[in-house]
Amino acid sequence: MSFMTIAKATSENVMSQDTWDEASRIIAEAETYLGEMPRIVVCGKTGAGKSSLINALLDREVNRVGHSEPTTQEEQEEAWTLGEKSLHILDVPGFGEADKHQDRLDFIFRQLSISHVGLLVVGAPDRAWEYERQFAQSVAEVDADFPLLVVGNRIDMFNPVREWQPQSLNLTEPSTQKEKAIVEWGQALRAACGVQEDRLLLTSAGESFHDSEGRFGLEALARAVVFTLPAAVQNAAARAFKVDVSKKDMAEKCIWAASVTAATIAMSPIPLADCIPLAALQLALIVHIADIYGKIMTKQTAWNLLSPVAASFAGRMALASLLDFFPGIGTIAGGLIGAGIAGPMTYAIGKTYLTFFASNNFTPSSEEVRELLKANYRKAREKRQEMEDEAAQHASTM
Ligand SMILES: Nc1nc2c(ncn2[C@@H]2O[C@H](COP(=O)(O)OP(=O)(O)OP(=O)(O)O)[C@@H](O)[C@H]2O)c(=O)[nH]1
Ligand SMILES: [Mg+2]
Secondary structure (H helix, E strand, C coil), X not given: CCHHHHHHHCCCCCCCHHHHHHHHHHHHHHHHHHCCCCEEEEEEECCCCHHHHHHHHHCCCCCCCCCCCCCCCCCEEEEEEECCEEEEEEECCCECCCCCHHXXXXXXXXXXXXXXXXXXXXXXXXXXXXXXXXXXXXXXHHCCCCCEEEEEECHHHCCCCCCCCHHHCCCCCCCCHHHHHHHHXXXXXXXXXXXXXXXXXXXXXXXXXXXXXXXXXXXXHHHHHHHHHHHHHHHHHHHHHHHHHXXXXXXXXXXXXXXXXXXXXXXXXXXXXXXXXXXXXXXXXXXXXXXHCCCCCCHHHHHHHXXXXXHHHHHHCCHHHHHHHCCCCCCCCCCEECHXXXXXXXXXXXXXXXXXXXXXXXXXXXXXXXXXXXXXXXXXXXCHHHHHHHHHHHHHHC
16 A cells, blocks of 8 residues: 555545655665564454454455454465555454464464564454453563554444544544543553553554545554564564574583583493494484574484594594594494593584584584584583583482
């Protein structure tokens, strides 16, 4: 929908050309930062008017609208063009139906996690907001900074229903019975959902798609979405960072646990030929770190990655050095592996692959691995005592 169409549909707050230009600039900037078109999810209870609202915003009848029963059964994504730029806008099945409520919420939360702005649409004059209140609270619990706009829709439905004159509706200084009822309802809704003043929008999508005269508040809604984008960009960056940090945290915990296990396995020195469990553990660790970073890797692939590194050490170094570097890898007969080597080595292997996988490199060359592994092994040795202490504790409770 063009800005001008929205401007025609609503008389309030008609945007100036400068504001449109500013809006286009904001969308373009958001797209650059996000690396993708900003994505808006429209959610709410069934019948709130989500599909009607999207149709009205896009000025295209893209979504089916229901009359007496839940209508949208599958998500539908459309391009919402504003001026020079577009946003993705996603219609999703409504929640609030007893048997499907939880599934729908799970689905919506998955969508929110890959989106930038959420619209929670509430159909007036409904006052049973328990689902909405819980929903807004859950969003805030999952991500306190997620930009959620609450849209009170169907505001034409307040009494007296017949007195609907969107062109002269004044919600800034309400004086008629209808205006007062709308504003009072909106404020109570806002408080129930726990959002700030500027995150509440009041709209009418119209009784039907063809009721363009009955529409209200769509331009203000479009503007609110656009002007929320800078906050959405910040939030997306923070979210990406948090996800990254938590992935790294998770991987580091696994590396530590595997290293202590390796040290425990090797508590009583074992012949190298018997150290298959160590090799298996180290390969499983590599597979697991890859998994954390979204790559499915078989043990065979992990072995293909690691074995040339082991072999290159074998070619260039004396057995003693090899043992120093690869306890648990390979089945070279003789020699003993102690906890003092198995733990730090496992740690170094984990840290090395973590570095590559975190930067999306799932096929590092043998040379790259070898260099980093050496450096990491040196550092890992400093943790040897800590590992051995923890391994000793494990061993004593086994
Ligand atoms: N009077 C009035 N009716 C509206 C408005 N918005 C939607 N409706 C009506 O409300 C009913 C439900 O609208 P939908 O758009 O299908 O609602 P939905 O939220 O998409 O519902 P589900 O797809 O079931 O989740 C339809 O009869 C619409 O015509 C509005 O602003 N005013
Ligand atoms: Mg719908």
